[in-house]
Amino acid sequence: xxxxxxxxxxxxIGVMLAVGxxxxxxxxxxxxxxxxxxxxxxxxxxxAEIRHSLGLDDPVLVQFGRYFINALQFKFxxxxxxxxxxxxxxxxxxxxxxxxAICATVLAMVAGILMGVYSAxxxxxxxxxxxxxxxxIGISLPTFLIGILLIYLFAVTLGWLPSFGRGEVVKxxxxxTGLLTVSGWKAIIMPAITLGLFQxxxxxxxxxxxxxxxxxxxxxxxxxxxxxxxxxIHFGHALKNTLVPVITVAGLQFGSVIAFSIIxxxxxxxxxxxxxxxxxxxxVDIPIMAAYLLMVSLIFxxxxxxxxxxxxxxxxxxxxxxxxxx
Amino acid sequence: xxxxxxxxxxLEVEFVTRRATLRAINGVSFDIAKGExxxxxxxSGAGKxxxxxxxxxxxxxxxxxxxxxxxxSGTRIDHLPLEExxxxxxxxxxxxxxxPLTSLNPLYRIGDQIIETIRTHTSLxxxxxxxxxxxxxxEVGIPAPEKRIDGYPHEFSGGMRQRVVIALAICAEPxxxxxDEPTTALDVSxxxxxxxxxxxxxxxxxxxxxxxxxxxxxxAETCDRVAVMxxxxxxxIGPVQEVVRNPLHPYARGLMGAIPTLAGExxxxxxxxxxxxxxxxxPPGCPFxxxxxxxxxxxxxxxxxxxxxxxxxxxxxxxxxxxxxAA
Numbered sequence: 001x002x003x004x005x006x007x008x009x010x011x012x013i014g015v016m017l018a019v020g021x022x023x024x025x026x027x028x029x030x031x032x033x034x035x036x037x038x039x040x041x042x043x044x045x046x047x048a049e050i051r052h053s054l055g056l057d058d059p060v061l062v063q064f065g066r067y068f069i070n071a072l073q074f075k076f077x078x079x080x081x082x083x084x085x086x087x088x089x090x091x092x093x094x095x096x097x098x099x100x101a102i103c104a105t106v107l108a109m110v111a112g113i114l115m116g117v118y119s120a121x122x123x124x125x126x127x128x129x130x131x132x133x134x135x136x137i138g139i140s141l142p143t144f145l146i147g148i149l150l151i152y153l154f155a156v157t158l159g160w161l162p163s164f165g166r167g168e169v170v171k172x173x174x175x176x177t178g179l180l181t182v183s184g185w186k187a188i189i190m191p192a193i194t195l196g197l198f199q200x201x202x203x204x205x206x207x208x209x210x211x212x213x214x215x216x217x218x219x220x221x222x223x224x225x226x227x228x229x230x231x232x233i234h235f236g237h238a239l240k241n242t243l244v245p246v247i248t249v250a251g252l253q254f255g256s257v258i259a260f261s262i263i264x265x266x267x268x269x270x271x272x273x274x275x276x277x278x279x280x281x282x283x284v285d286i287p288i289m290a291a292y293l294l295m296v297s298l299i300f301x302x303x304x305x306x307x308x309x310x311x312x313x314x315x316x317x318x319x320x321x322x323x324x325x326x
Numbered sequence: 327x328x329x330x331x332x333x334x335x336x337l338e339v340e341f342v343t344r345r346a347t348l349r350a351i352n353g354v355s356f357d358i359a360k361g362e363x364x365x366x367x368x369x370s371g372a373g374k375x376x377x378x379x380x381x382x383x384x385x386x387x388x389x390x391x392x393x394x395x396x397x398x399s400g401t402r403i404d405h406l407p408l409e410e411x412x413x414x415x416x417x418x419x420x421x422x423x424x425x426p427l428t429s430l431n432p433l434y435r436i437g438d439q440i441i442e443t444i445r446t447h448t449s450l451x452x453x454x455x456x457x458x459x460x461x462x463x464x465e466v467g468i469p470a471p472e473k474r475i476d477g478y479p480h481e482f483s484g485g486m487r488q489r490v491v492i493a494l495a496i497c498a499e500p501x502x503x504x505x506d507e508p509t510t511a512l513d514v515s516x517x518x519x520x521x522x523x524x525x526x527x528x529x530x531x532x533x534x535x536x537x538x539x540x541x542x543x544x545x546a547e548t549c550d551r552v553a554v555m556x557x558x559x560x561x562x563i564g565p566v567q568e569v570v571r572n573p574l575h576p577y578a579r580g581l582m583g584a585i586p587t588l589a590g591e592x593x594x595x596x597x598x599x600x601x602x603x604x605x606x607x608x609p610p611g612c613p614f615x616x617x618x619x620x621x622x623x624x625x626x627x628x629x630x631x632x633x634x635x636x637x638x639x640x641x642x643x644x645x646x647x648x649x650x651x652a653a
Contacts, residue, residue, distance in 0.1 A: 219431040225416065225421035226495075227413060
């Protein structure tokens with residue numbers, strides 16, 4: 001088990017190293033940022049000075065080494081546009097994105113599993129068919145369209161929910177949370193639904209398919225022959241077996257939720273990392289883009305690692321093959 | 327005569343499909359007495375397993391029990407409400423399935439599965455149920471049960487898993503055990519052990535056993551009586567020595583003739599020509615008539631009813647009392 005974890009950890013570090021090289025390469029190939037920062041009438045001397053102050057005139061290897069060592073300490077340089085350290089910019093935006101992503105994922109998991117289980121157990125009811133239809137819409141409509149439709153309905157027409165922003169936030173140390181105020185909760189509803197809808201329908205369809213599959217297995221038939229209650233069979237035996245693949249998908253999807261929150265954050269002007277990234281792209285603010293790339297891949301790699309380990313916790317068969325293999 | 331543990335009368339099971347209603351079981355009747363082992367043999371698709379599933383109430387839609395009565399120690403158990411038949415399953419009827427590799431939930435310790443079943447049917451506490459589970463595992467011959475109880479199914483061999491499945495089937499001391507081909511998926515050497523175990527458990531607890539199999543060797547060795555099924559009907563039923571040594575129904579004769587013996591090495595094994603009809607194309611009259619060497623006109627029109635012949639009962643026009651044949 002330990003050796004398995006260590007091996008996965010080494011693989012994760014390898015992936016992060018590769019991403020680091022790509023992130024650094026952006027600095028070399030994404031154009032000259034100095035041109036973006038200065039006006040046309042800036043003198044060559046001034047340009048050189050800016051270039052020097054940003055460390056852009058050092059040899060490539062020196063820059064790479066410096067970038068790498070700094071990145072290990074979460075120093076990602078200074079943003080070209082804000083003239084502020086990227087790490088503090090990201091740290092400031094991180095809570096908003098994480099809160100949104102967690103809300104969206106929890107929503108997607110809870111609603112997705114409930115709807116999936118229901119439509120597997122009561123396959124022929126009208127509600128189950130309705131869920132299937134909704135899931136088709138959720139899986140095929142693009143995120144931004146759902147966001148805009150929600151804004152039109154609940155913010156513009158009905159006026160129940162705010163159309164942009166996070167509402168009031170409360171500071172808990174360096175973490176700013178919108179989940180302690182009413183306006184914060186109101187503000188997060190629509191973005192969370194928008195962001196989570198795709199995952200929700202994905203999880204629902206997955207749970208439904210897996211559950212139907214599991215209900216056909218011999219051990220469920222045997223459980224029924226043993227006279228266990230329907231409840232124990234459905235929610236003990238069947239659901240646990242259903243959740244094994246669902247954990248993987250939901251876990252991996254959490255990474256995508258964070259990565260794709262860019263669109264949702266743009267639609268709702270949500271002050272998170274995604275919005276920061278979009279602004280950075282518009283302004284060729286490479287330090288932010290590179291740091292964002294590193295952050296997202298770190299999150300992905302971490303989640304992969306956690307899911308792998310969780311898998312062995314849930315499924316005893318993996319546990320033994322893993323320990324036998326090591 | 328004492329009341330039989332299981333009494334099945336004129337059971338009919340049909341599967342309603344979009345095209346047609348297929349009758350898988352057509353008028354099956356038999357009894358099993360306390361402590362008796364009834365073997366049910368026949369080709370694949372003869373309705374052996376469906377009969378077993380019908381008794382325990384596990385025929386899933388589109389299948390349904392269309393007619394007939396099933397009585398367990400005098401009480402009718404067909405058409406019981408779901409909740410009541412659930413209380414019968416596992417508690418009064420234990421079932422053993424064919425494949426022990428897939429019968430156990432892979433994510434739960436075997437102890438938890440046994441304890442769960444015990445606690446569903448009795449009011450034992452968790453710790454008492456655990457002690458009972460250990461006793462059960464010991465009884466079915468699992469070595470070091472107090473350690474093995476915390477193992478997961480994949481940590482057991484096929485034979486050991488079937489022992490666990492048997493422990494699960496008997497954990498509430500049922501009156502009847504239905505064993506649906508319990509040895510088919512196992513090694514030959516393990517088969518004998520499992521059969522001996524089922525036989526011993528039936529004897530020790532006075533449990534009636536319905537043993538579904540297509541292995542005539544198992545039948546001859548284990549059963550008190552045997553029912554030969556063909557195309558959803560019982561072709562012949564009787565004491566095992568009689569049916570094996572002196573089969574009456576042409577199909578049963580063919581079946582016994584197809585068993586290789588050490589003595590008759592020079593003889594070719596007798597084959598039954600053709601194959602069993604599909605459910606959608608059962609011929610009128612006796613379903614066996616197209617393959618039967620003795621078939622005459624009546625067999626193609628009229629369905630034979632079971633006729634007593636000594637201790638045996640056979641559904642074949644050949645054994646019709648003489649006066650009726652003349653008439």
